[in-house]
Amino acid sequence: xxxxxxxxxxxxxxxxxxxxxxxxxxxxxxxxxxxxxxxxxxxxxxxxxxxxxxxxxxxxxxxxxxxxxxxxxxxxxxxxxxxxxxxxxxxxxxxxxxxxxxxxxxxxxxxxxxxxxxxxxxxxxxxxxxxxxxxxxxxxxxxxxxxxxxxxxxxxxxxxxxxxxxxxxxxxxxxxxxxxxxxxxxxxxxxxxxxxxxxxxxxxxxxxxxxxxxxxxxxxxxxxxxxxxxxxxxxxxxxxxxxxxxxxxxxxxxxxxxxxxxxxxxxxxxxxxxxxxxxxxxxxxxxxxxxxxxxxxxxxxxxxxxxxxxxxxxxxxxxxxxxxxxxxxxxxxxxxxxxxxxxxxxxxxxxxxxxxxxxxxxxxxxxxxxxxxxxxxxxxxxxxxxxxxxxxxxxxxxxxxxxxxxxxxxxxxxxxxxxxxxxxxxxxxxxxxxxxxxxxxxxxxxxxxxxxxxxxxxxxxxxxxxxxxxxxxxxxxxxxxxxxxxx
Numbered sequence: 001x002x003x004x005x006x007x008x009x010x011x012x013x014x015x016x017x018x019x020x021x022x023x024x025x026x027x028x029x030x031x032x033x034x035x036x037x038x039x040x041x042x043x044x045x046x047x048x049x050x051x052x053x054x055x056x057x058x059x060x061x062x063x064x065x066x067x068x069x070x071x072x073x074x075x076x077x078x079x080x081x082x083x084x085x086x087x088x089x090x091x092x093x094x095x096x097x098x099x100x101x102x103x104x105x106x107x108x109x110x111x112x113x114x115x116x117x118x119x120x121x122x123x124x125x126x127x128x129x130x131x132x133x134x135x136x137x138x139x140x141x142x143x144x145x146x147x148x149x150x151x152x153x154x155x156x157x158x159x160x161x162x163x164x165x166x167x168x169x170x171x172x173x174x175x176x177x178x179x180x181x182x183x184x185x186x187x188x189x190x191x192x193x194x195x196x197x198x199x200x201x202x203x204x205x206x207x208x209x210x211x212x213x214x215x216x217x218x219x220x221x222x223x224x225x226x227x228x229x230x231x232x233x234x235x236x237x238x239x240x241x242x243x244x245x246x247x248x249x250x251x252x253x254x255x256x257x258x259x260x261x262x263x264x265x266x267x268x269x270x271x272x273x274x275x276x277x278x279x280x281x282x283x284x285x286x287x288x289x290x291x292x293x294x295x296x297x298x299x300x301x302x303x304x305x306x307x308x309x310x311x312x313x314x315x316x317x318x319x320x321x322x323x324x325x326x327x328x329x330x331x332x333x334x335x336x337x338x339x340x341x342x343x344x345x346x347x348x349x350x351x352x353x354x355x356x357x358x359x360x361x362x363x364x365x366x367x368x369x370x371x372x373x374x375x376x377x378x379x380x381x382x383x384x385x386x387x388x389x390x391x392x393x394x395x396x397x398x399x400x401x402x403x404x405x406x407x408x409x410x411x412x413x414x415x416x417x418x419x420x421x422x423x424x425x426x427x428x429x430x431x432x433x434x435x436x437x438x439x440x441x442x443x444x445x446x447x448x449x450x451x452x453x454x455x456x457x458x459x460x461x462x463x464x465x466x467x468x469x470x471x472x473x474x475x476x477x478x479x480x481x482x483x484x485x486x487x
Contacts, residue, residue, distance in 0.1 A: 011052045014078045031140040032077040032085070033109035041231065043221050044071045050219045051075055051193065057216030059173065059194040062223040064415025066233050068195040069101065072169050073108045075193060079167055080140070086133055087166040089189070090144045093175045096362060101144045101171065112142040119154045130161045147175055151184040159186045167191040170215060174199050177207030185214055192216060198411050204285075225415065226464055234418035237427040239465035241458065241474040242308065244300045244434050251437035257291040258439060258447055295434045296323025296402045297337050304432055305399065306344050313349065317372065318379040319395045320345070320353075321413055323402040341401065342381050356382040393421035397428045410457050426466065433458060435478060448482045455479065459487050 040048070044067055051058045056079075062068045079085035088110070092098050098116050105112045113129060115122040132138035149155050166189045170176045173194035176185065194215035201207040212218075228234040246254055264284040309315075322338045338355055345351040354368055354377055371377040373394040380392075383402075398417040417427050439447055455478060462471035479485050 011056055011079075012082055013052050014048055014082075028139050029109065030111040030138075030142070031109060032073070032080040032088070034074055034077045035107050035109075038070070038074075040071070040074055041067065041233075043223055043227070043231075044074065046221055047071050047219055047223075048075050048078060050221075052078070054216055054219065056167075056191040058192075058219035059196065059199050059212065059215050059217060061199055061218045062195070062197060063225045063228040063234065064197050064412055064419070066223045066228050068197075069104050069171075072193055072195055073104065073110075076167055076169075077108065079165075079191065083165060085165050085167060085191075086140060086163045088140075088142045088169070089162065089166055089186075090142075090169045090171060091147060091150050091176070092144065092171045093147045095146055096365060097171060098144050098146055099362060105142055105144070110140075110142040112144045114145075115143050115155060116146040116149045119152070123154050123158075126158055127161075130158065133163060134161075147181055151180055156184065160188070162186065162189060164188075164190065167193065170194045172196055173211060173215060174201050174208075176214075177201045177204065177211040179207070179210075182207070182210045182214065197415060225411070225418075225461075228415075229418070229464065232420070234415065235420050235424055235427055236466050237418055237429055237464075238467050239462050239471040240428070240430045240467075241462070241471060242304050242430055242432045243474065243477060244298055244304050244432050246295075246434060246437055247299050250294060250298060253294055254291065254437055255439055257287060257294065258436075261287045261291065293323065298434050301401045301432050301434075302337075302340055302344060305341060305401065306348070308399065308430060309345060309349055309351070313351075315397060316375045316378050317394050317396040319392075319398045319417065320379055320381045321398065321400045321402050322381060322383045337401070338381055338383060345379065345381065351378050353377060353379040353381055356380045358383075392416075393419040393424070395419070395427070396424055397430070399430045399432075401432050414461060429465075431458070431461075433475075433478065435481070448484065451478075451482055452484060452487065455482075455484055455487055 047060055047062070048071060051060075052075075060068055060071060062071070076085060076088045088105075090101050090105075090112075092101060095116055098114055102112045102114055113122060113125055115126055126143065129138060129141050133141055145155060168186065168189045168191065170185075170193070173196045176182060176194070192215045194211065199208070199211060199218065201211070223233075225234065229236060261284065264287060267283070305320075320341055322341055335357075338357065342353060342355055345353045354371070356365070356368060360368070368377065368380065369392055372380055372392060395417050398413070400413060402413075414429065417429060436447055436451065455475070458475055459472065462468055462475060465471050479487060
């Protein structure tokens, strides 16, 4: 545990006693200014107010599509107005988010320096601009960097030159709870803001606590998926669960993994943990990941996809989420499933589709986005790189082959599909849910407890859909099989 560096300046509460118009102010080129056309929604104003009330610390837990970026930049503008903020430092997990943030920053009159990838393209510029700030020849500096750049020596060596009046924003901040990243966060910067629809780290209570220790607690109001749909920040949707059985080989592997998970859980829950045993239970995490990948890459999902899409040849603006399966398990790897899906859609059924992976360059992504929006491409076949922050509002239909047990991915994938776009009144989601195999009695009880949390998310998502009754009926078989009818 480290000593928390608190800001030494007193922050006033924004919006108190002001007319809404006075929130927009003049500023020099490159300095924060709220666009004159922007009117923050009530919940965004409340979030800004409460972050200031918490003395410049906090985590915004807001659903995908609720305007976290805009809320964060409004906070930077208010800080500039109140205390003459000098630096805005934004840290993003992926390079495409760096460029997305740059576009948003420009709307707020900022001229961001993109410090990521090749160190030669940004290090001397960063040094120069930090010097210019200290010599008062530059009034403001915006730096947008990636997680991988943040932990590098090149960036770390510059952090000591950042002035006290710096705001650090951690985008998709749950990633920053990983030990190496959390250790790299600058302690000297006192003004801190985390953004995430799901800040809690999956099976990592220690990492979650480290994140809140650094950035501060969740700031009210939380903004849920239900709130976002109700207020028009996200569109309504139809939800169609598709139940898929495992093959005999997959069922056997699944049962063995579930037994191991049961033993690991039992071991973790013992009061007297054996010497040298990690409290975070590192043995449990890889087992859960192996089983999730097995489920994600289940072979029968391809048959279900073929059956579904044979009758939907005219569909457009469709996203196909594939699993990031593991080749070590002797099952399909992520790229194998991606290729199999692309073959079924593109070769067998004649759809105009393209794949979208971590290897797709930024330039290619932009071309694919335009082709997708125009309808030139009917669909994109993607894996995890679309989970966080990629903005393609034109998606009208999603076929989710990777029903992640990680609540963060679950929430983000659905939020991604529900972003509003011109002419888009409603989205449609087909969600492939694997039915666990019949298990022997002891293993069944373990499975029942693990499944309860997962099923709660499916049920909640079904309940928010326009076809809630129909969607809940589809999930009834799963609830009956495991005696979870109380959900």
